Amino acid sequence: MTHPRYTDLVQSLPASVPFVGPETQERQRGAPFLARLGANENGFGPSPRAIAALQEAAHDAWMYGEPESYELRNALATHLGVTRDNIVVGEGIDGLLCYLVRLLVGPGDAVVTSDGAYPTFNYHVAGFGGTLHKVPYRDDKEDPEALLAKAHETGAKLIYLANPDNPMGTWHSAAVIEQLAAELPGGCVLALDEAYVEFAPEDAVPNIAIDHPAVLRLRTFSKGYGLAGIRVGYGFGATEFIKNFDKIRNHFGMSRPGQAAALAALHDTEWLETTKANVSEARARIARVAERHGLQALASATNFVAIDCGRDGAYAREVLSKLIGLGVFARMPFVSPQDRCIRISCGPSVEMDILENALSSSL
Amino acid sequence: MTHPRYTDLVQSLPASVPFVGPETQERQRGAPFLARLGANENGFGPSPRAIAALQEAAHDAWMYGEPESYELRNALATHLGVTRDNIVVGEGIDGLLCYLVRLLVGPGDAVVTSDGAYPTFNYHVAGFGGTLHKVPYRDDKEDPEALLAKAHETGAKLIYLANPDNPMGTWHSAAVIEQLAAELPGGCVLALDEAYVEFAPEDAVPNIAIDHPAVLRLRTFSKGYGLAGIRVGYGFGATEFIKNFDKIRNHFGMSRPGQAAALAALHDTEWLETTKANVSEARARIARVAERHGLQALASATNFVAIDCGRDGAYAREVLSKLIGLGVFARMPFVSPQDRCIRISCGPSVEMDILENALSSSL
Numbered sequence: 001m002t003h004p005r006y007t008d009l010v011q012s013l014p015a016s017v018p019f020v021g022p023e024t025q026e027r028q029r030g031a032p033f034l035a036r037l038g039a040n041e042n043g044f045g046p047s048p049r050a051i052a053a054l055q056e057a058a059h060d061a062w063m064y065g066e067p068e069s070y071e072l073r074n075a076l077a078t079h080l081g082v083t084r085d086n087i088v089v090g091e092g093i094d095g096l097l098c099y100l101v102r103l104l105v106g107p108g109d110a111v112v113t114s115d116g117a118y119p120t121f122n123y124h125v126a127g128f129g130g131t132l133h134k135v136p137y138r139d140d141k142e143d144p145e146a147l148l149a150k151a152h153e154t155g156a157k158l159i160y161l162a163n164p165d166n167p168m169g170t171w172h173s174a175a176v177i178e179q180l181a182a183e184l185p186g187g188c189v190l191a192l193d194e195a196y197v198e199f200a201p202e203d204a205v206p207n208i209a210i211d212h213p214a215v216l217r218l219r220t221f222s223k224g225y226g227l228a229g230i231r232v233g234y235g236f237g238a239t240e241f242i243k244n245f246d247k248i249r250n251h252f253g254m255s256r257p258g259q260a261a262a263l264a265a266l267h268d269t270e271w272l273e274t275t276k277a278n279v280s281e282a283r284a285r286i287a288r289v290a291e292r293h294g295l296q297a298l299a300s301a302t303n304f305v306a307i308d309c310g311r312d313g314a315y316a317r318e319v320l321s322k323l324i325g326l327g328v329f330a331r332m333p334f335v336s337p338q339d340r341c342i343r344i345s346c347g348p349s350v351e352m353d354i355l356e357n358a359l360s361s362s363l
Numbered sequence: 364m365t366h367p368r369y370t371d372l373v374q375s376l377p378a379s380v381p382f383v384g385p386e387t388q389e390r391q392r393g394a395p396f397l398a399r400l401g402a403n404e405n406g407f408g409p410s411p412r413a414i415a416a417l418q419e420a421a422h423d424a425w426m427y428g429e430p431e432s433y434e435l436r437n438a439l440a441t442h443l444g445v446t447r448d449n450i451v452v453g454e455g456i457d458g459l460l461c462y463l464v465r466l467l468v469g470p471g472d473a474v475v476t477s478d479g480a481y482p483t484f485n486y487h488v489a490g491f492g493g494t495l496h497k498v499p500y501r502d503d504k505e506d507p508e509a510l511l512a513k514a515h516e517t518g519a520k521l522i523y524l525a526n527p528d529n530p531m532g533t534w535h536s537a538a539v540i541e542q543l544a545a546e547l548p549g550g551c552v553l554a555l556d557e558a559y560v561e562f563a564p565e566d567a568v569p570n571i572a573i574d575h576p577a578v579l580r581l582r583t584f585s586k587g588y589g590l591a592g593i594r595v596g597y598g599f600g601a602t603e604f605i606k607n608f609d610k611i612r613n614h615f616g617m618s619r620p621g622q623a624a625a626l627a628a629l630h631d632t633e634w635l636e637t638t639k640a641n642v643s644e645a646r647a648r649i650a651r652v653a654e655r656h657g658l659q660a661l662a663s664a665t666n667f668v669a670i671d672c673g674r675d676g677a678y679a680r681e682v683l684s685k686l687i688g689l690g691v692f693a694r695m696p697f698v699s700p701q702d703r704c705i706r707i708s709c710g711p712s713v714e715m716d717i718l719e720n721a722l723s724s725s726l
Contacts, residue, residue, distance in 0.1 A: 002549035002550050002576070002577070003550065003576045003577065003603070004466070004467060004520070004550070004552045004576070004577055004604060004607075005467065005520050005550045006466055006467060006607065007465075007466070007467065007468070007469045007472075008469070009469070010465075010466050010467075010607065010610060010611070013610040013611070014610070015606065015609050015610055016610075017430075017609065017614055018614060019430070019614070019615070021427070021429055021430040021431065021614075021615075023429045023430075023431070023433065024430070024431060024433075027433070036426065039426075039427055041425050041426050041427060042425050043425060044425075045422075045424075045425045046424055046425060050424070051421045051422065051424070054417075054418075054421040054424060054620065055417075055418040055421050057592075058414045058417040058418050058421075058624075059408070059414065060592060061408075061409055061413070061414070061417060061589070061590050061591075061592040061593055061624065062404050062405050062406060062407075062408045062409060062589040062590065062591060062592065063399065063402075063404050063591060063592050064384070064402060064404060064585075064591045064592060065592055065594070066384055066386045067380075067382070067384040067386075067387070068384065068386070068387060070386065070387070070390070091454065091613065091616055092613075092615070092616070094613050094615055094616065095613055095616060098613060102370075102373075103367070103369055103370070103373050104367060104368065104369060104370065104373075105370070106370045106371075106372070109370075120614075120615075127610070127611050157367070157368050186365035187365050187366065187367070187368045189367045213365070213366045213367070214365070214366065214367055222427075226424070226425040227424050227425065228424075228425060228426060228427045228619075229420075229423060229424040229425065229426050229427060229428055229618060229619030229620060230424055230618055230619075230620065231428070231615075231616060231617070231618050240366070241367060243378060244367075244369065244373065246378050246380065247373060247376040247377070247378055247379075247490070248373070248376070248490050250454065250455075250457050250458055250461060251380055251381060251382070251384075251483075252382070252384075252455070252457055252483075252594075253454055253455070253457065253458060253594060254594070255592060255593055255594050255618045255620075255621055256591075256592030256593075257417065257592060257593065257618075257620060258618055261421075261424065
């Protein structure tokens with residue numbers, strides 16, 4: 001009865017967790033949060049049609065999800081003006097990032113990202129033994145030129161960039177992203193995380209040929225569509241690229257009610273417009289509240305706002321800690337200099353009221 | 364604009380799929396199935412309390428699932444008489460098998476299974492570069508002695524065994540499994556897939572100390588609880604073993620409505636008893652129908668029945684093909700000599716009626 005022989009890679013991994021969930025924090029503080037504004041969930045909720053589809057699909061929950069996500073991919077193909085074979089549906093962008101890294105990255109392979117960008121991407125890279133090379137943000141934005149230079153320098157197989165960015169909410173114009181895609185080093189893939197694209201101005205959405213061999217764009221039903229809980233995301237790119245996911249993905253991994261809800265949500269364009277208006281209003285309100293306290297809210301193309309607390313990371317952590325103590329679940333960037341900010345998700349006005357009061361007490 | 368540099372491993376993988384879904388077959392045949400009896404789904408459906416929980420949770424679908432599955436693990440701990448730290452919750456047994464293989468198996472590592480056992484396990488082993496060693500079934504049962512011998516011979520890191528077995532429905536007594544666990548070679552893990560355990564006789568459920576360092580037992584809400592579509596499974600074993608999953612699992616991978624449904628299903632023990640009675644009745648009926656046609660149904664400890672068509676694989680494939688042509692979704696073992704059988708899932712009497720008629724026409 002000796003012990004399991006883990007791979008060398010697994011033995012080298014820390015027992016790290018990309019994010020501590022709000023429920024864990026609630027258990028630690030011994031009380032529920034009053035406002036849940038820390039994970040960029042969309043408190044305006046999904047389309048009523050998506051809720052109805054989810055409820056209807058409860059009766060079908062005895063059946064496995066459809067392994068090809070055929071209907072959903074057809075609908076997404078129409079939505080995006082591409083073909084079904086350009087699309088892979090997966091268990092949220094997190095799940096798809098895991099597959100993507102697994103396709104490309106083995107021990108020692110170079111991967112480039114920004115210092116302070118999405119930690120779950122880093123978690124997957126570490127999980128497959130890749131070597132992460134990080135470049136600093138510039139003016140609170142990810143820096144495509146620096147990412148490219150670092151990719152050239154390291155011979156990277158993969159660059160990660162989110163546009164709009166998380167955790168800062170900033171964005172690049174389409175032209176900048178298009179140039180990045182055009183100038184990728186040979187054999188280097190761009191993972192373009194567009195989780196927040198529905199909230200972004202039109203001119204932040206690049207026009208990249210779907211048959212670009214080395215760009216994978218990632219989107220989700222978690223943010224704009226308000227369905228984080230169902231775990232449905234998608235990637236799109238060249239068919240040659242996309243078909244590789246079939247070699248490793250969990251073919252029966254999609255929840256059937258989730259597939260139904262995503263399909264219904266996609267068709268409810270009116271609800272999406274309402275959500276965008278609600279988010280826009282909440283963003284403006286968060287900015288006003290910040291300004292009233294002499295703080296600056298960064299312009300955001302997402303459903304959250306980074307508030308510059310005006311001093312260093314220690315101070316912002318203190319503000320965040322007070323907010324949490326007052327029952328507001330929020331988060332902040334992990335890395336300097338972005339960590340002078342706290343990050344607040346947009347939510348319905350009752351939660352914005354709670355935030356406003358808590359922020360006043362915290363500052 | 365050159366192409367992605369996939370890992371050597373990924374380049375070597377075929378674009379294989381463990382199972383073709385019934386919906387794909389429906390599209391190919393241009394008509395829906397009349398009876399869905401091929402994937403060992405549980406057509407008796409989940410507890411009404413689980414359906415209600417799923418519907419109620421639709422309103423919470425804007426929130427991510429709880430990354431620790433804290434409540435569900437607590438409930439499972441009570442159910443199993445172990446602690447929360449002995450349990451990992453994951454995206455179905457398929458998802459957990461992927462994690463398990465990833466923890467242990469690197470290129471060239473030996474893994475032992477039975478020839479004709481669960482193909483999705485093999486898919487994961489191939490996906491991480493492991494070398495599969497297969498031993499034959501004996502008398503339509505997996506052969507623990509042969510598995511052990513092969514593991515010794517190959518220095519295997521991992522043995523897979525399902526009890527009860529899929530696709531044959533056969534089972535070993537607790538004593539046999541306990542002996543297998545006791546005699547594992549040093550550094551060899553037993554993945555004991557108990558997907559069908561709720562349907563098995565009590566004496567098929569082994570008593571293995573929860574702190575056995577090298578046994579991981581896998582169970583699911585997909586079968587007994589009738590919730591295949593929500594993708595919730597769990598593994599249990601020594602805390603030292605279990606905690607490694609936190610290094611690689613998708614921490615925010617669980618669907619929130621799925622977590623709620625699983626919790627409700629677990630608490631409805633009465634429904635589970637009803638389901639077991641329903642399945643037992645359907646098993647007996649399938650056996651009677653087979654016998655009426657001079658065929659033998661294998662005794663089953665699962666929610667499906669393997670019917671021995673009495674000749675070779677070609678003949679059984681022909682029978683299966685006719686069944687499918689008549690609108691009955693069914694499957695059959697992939698490998699000789701098990702492939703003399705077809706495999707029929709238990710279902711409500713309306714589906715059993717359809718099966719009975721179709722089988723009469725097919726033989």
